[in-house]
Amino acid sequence: MPTGAPTAQGDATALTHAPALRRLIADLDALALGNPEALRAHQQACLHALHAHFRQHSAWYRARRERAGLAPEAGLGLDTLTRLSPITRAELQGLGDTAFTDPPTGHGAVRLTQTSGSSGEPVRVARTELSHLYWMAYGVREHRWFQRDAGQSLFVVRANLDRRFIAQQTWGPPIDLLEQTGPGYAASLSLSTADIAGLMTELKPAYVLLYPSVLRDLLRQFAARGEVPPGLRQVRSMGETLPQDLRDAVKAAWQVDAVDAYSSQELGVIAIQCPDGEGYHLMAENLIVEVTHPDGTACAPGETGQVVVTDLHNLATPLIRYAIGDLAEAGGTCRCGCRLPMVRAIRGRMRNLITYPDGQRRWPLVGFAKFRDIAPISQYQVVQHSVDLIELRLKCVPLGTAQEQALKEVMRTALGHVFPIQIVYHPDGLPLQANGKHEEVISLVSA
Ligand SMILES: [Zn+2]
Known part of the structure; x- marks a missing residue:
């Protein structure tokens, strides 16, 4: 476990403070740029700790191992992990709160998070403050990989905003814990595209973060006005698949890049688009991400399969080989120098098949x-x-x-x-x- 992971008791909220975040980011960067063997050893050590914890605290995990023919004392490693069959969303839903365990001291407070249920299957997961720290570290990593100028302004279109519009002095956490930022604006998804375009014209944000479907509407809205969003440097997408034709359309019409990160409520940030190569780097210091065929075998680069994720640091819910319900195209290595493994593309949800x-x-x-x-x-x-x-x-x-x-x-x-x-x-x-x-x-x- 990186040294950013707390081992002392102390104040749980200190986990999400700037010093812990800084330490974790440095540790993650060392793993991402270092020897691939070190990353492997790190994953192996995390699996060992997962096993030790859930073996003791989760009857469900013990039963699952038994079904897979794995003895409790056999441990869990990169070689045995794939013998466990993936847990589906429906299975996790069925377990309800019985899936949750009390994490060790030092992992901070536990919070329940519920997925938005885009497929009509909301899933509840207990997450520790330590898991949240990883989410925040990857949030900062995404800004840094794309060398965003945090002194500029950010405009976000949100589904869950209880007001039509809010203006704040900063971009909000995690980045404003580490750097002084420019203003952050949030508009509700319930606003019309014309209103959102109007706000963008007035506020001139350098960065926007929105759903691809909103982006597509905005492109048409600005084209109809014969305008481009003033001052825009980059479009960031979230929540839905960002197709290549939309990336191309943004580049052609607005002369800026549309970039993407892949995250979920259950797991935090899963992958971030490589700023230099093609595809997405997987956040392998915190997650083991597999792309598999329906028969469970691994997809080769270029093949599309289901995404199966093991969360290495959330000791409140055993998300071990969790089939999140998404599809991705498997990738190889990247030319950019980063050692983190890749997927070439995020394809959408299983129910899109x-x-x-x-x-x-x-x-x-x-x-x-x-x-x-x-x-x-x-x-x-x-x-x-x-x-x-x-x-x-x-x-x-x-x-x-x-x-x-x-x-x-x-x-x-x-x-x-x-x-x-x-x-x-x-x-x-x-x-x-x-x-x-x-x-x-x-x-x-x-x-
Ligand atoms: Zn890369």
């Missing part, structure tokens, strides 16, 4: 972007109800038969199968999920 009549589940080929060549569709959503019915929801006025036919053709080509397709119009906008997120493809067919 289309189910075919032969029972196979596949990621639809990119191609729906062509919709806009056919008609002025500002937003769409593909919802699979069964292998015999796919609904295409469109935000636009009803189209003519020829246009509808052309759209169905585009979809069938992208899906690689002649599914029955029903078009449903939502001229005033598609219904948002409770968490404010938008997913372009949702399959309601259970796996």
